[in-house]
Amino acid sequence: MAQWEGPERDAWQQPAGLVAALGISPGMAVADLGTGTGYLLPHLVAAAGLGSVYAVDIEPAMVAWVQARAASTGWTTVQPVLGSAQSTGLPPASLDRAVMINVWHHIEDPVAYGQSVKEALKPGGEFAVVETRLDAPEGDGPPMAMRLSPEAVIAALQSAGLQARRSDWTNPRQYMIIATR
Numbered sequence: 001m002a003q004w005e006g007p008e009r010d011a012w013q014q015p016a017g018l019v020a021a022l023g024i025s026p027g028m029a030v031a032d033l034g035t036g037t038g039y040l041l042p043h044l045v046a047a048a049g050l051g052s053v054y055a056v057d058i059e060p061a062m063v064a065w066v067q068a069r070a071a072s073t074g075w076t077t078v079q080p081v082l083g084s085a086q087s088t089g090l091p092p093a094s095l096d097r098a099v100m101i102n103v104w105h106h107i108e109d110p111v112a113y114g115q116s117v118k119e120a121l122k123p124g125g126e127f128a129v130v131e132t133r134l135d136a137p138e139g140d141g142p143p144m145a146m147r148l149s150p151e152a153v154i155a156a157l158q159s160a161g162l163q164a165r166r167s168d169w170t171n172p173r174q175y176m177i178i179a180t181r
Contacts, residue, residue, distance in 0.1 A: 014171045018099075019043040020106045021169035021176065022128055024112045028096035031081075033088060034058075034103030038066040038078075044099075046076050054090060056083045073151070086112050090120040099128040102174070104153060114160025114179070121181040127162065129153050129177045136173040153177045 014147035019040070020158045026049030032040050035055040042123055055066045055078055060149055063080045070078040080090035085108055088098075098117055107113045113138055117127050132141030142149065150166050162179035169176045 012100075015040055015043045018101075018169060018171070019047050019166060020131065020177070022047070022056050022099060022126070024048055024097050027120075031056055031088065031090060031095050031098040032052070033083070033098055033100040033117070035066055035080075036062055036148045038069050039068070040099065040101065041070075041075065041078060042073075045077060048077065051077065051096075053078045054081050054095070055079065056081045056088055056090065058083050058085055059117055070094075085109075087116040088113075090118045093122045095120050096122055096125050097128070098125070099130065101130040102132060102141055103161075104129045104131055105142055105148050107155050110156035113160060114157050116164050117179075118160055119180050122181055125181050127157075127169070127179040127181075129157070129179065130174050131177075132173055133170075133175050140173045150175050150177060 001126045002024055024047035024171050029052040030044050030048050031054035035057050040109050041055060057063050060082060063082045067080040080091050086160055106134060131153060134149060138144060154164040157179040162181060163178040167178045169175040
């Protein structure tokens with residue numbers, strides 16, 4: 001799990017810029033969908049201030065890991081949530097922002113999952129899907145056969161009833177799609 005958290009990832013992932021691009025204000029409710037070890041959580045906690053930060057994963061071990069990490073770091077606003085392959089597990093209209101980094105290509109039914117995200121978003125809420133660029137070198141993210149074009153992500157999100165567009169934010173390996181309820 002160390003490879004998911006190291007400073008070398010910060011160099012290319014540029015998490016502060018990514019979170020800034022999400023437009024999170026203090027007091028917002030945000031979710032890291034597919035949180036894994038919680039790599040993005042320090043940045044989301046700082047941006048949301050006293051707001052809520054949901055750390056959602058479908059793997060019970062990752063949810064337990066994040067729960068322990070939140071307790072040991074004093075992140076009182078972090079709420080670990082066990083989701084499923086079809087659902088965020090979050091209450092309706094509970095989120096201002098949600099983000100998913102390099103997980104969307106694993107979603108078996110993107111339209112159904114997108115509908116779950118839409119339901120969890122407040123009106124005007126935004127969901128950011130960050131995926132590996134098609135032109136990123138092999139080894140920088142998922143295998144080439146699993147990578148998705150921005151157009152494919154947009155199409156799935158629109159089929160789920162969200163308005164989707166490509167964001168101006170990018171890094172050397174990834175692009176971001178913003179979907180709005």
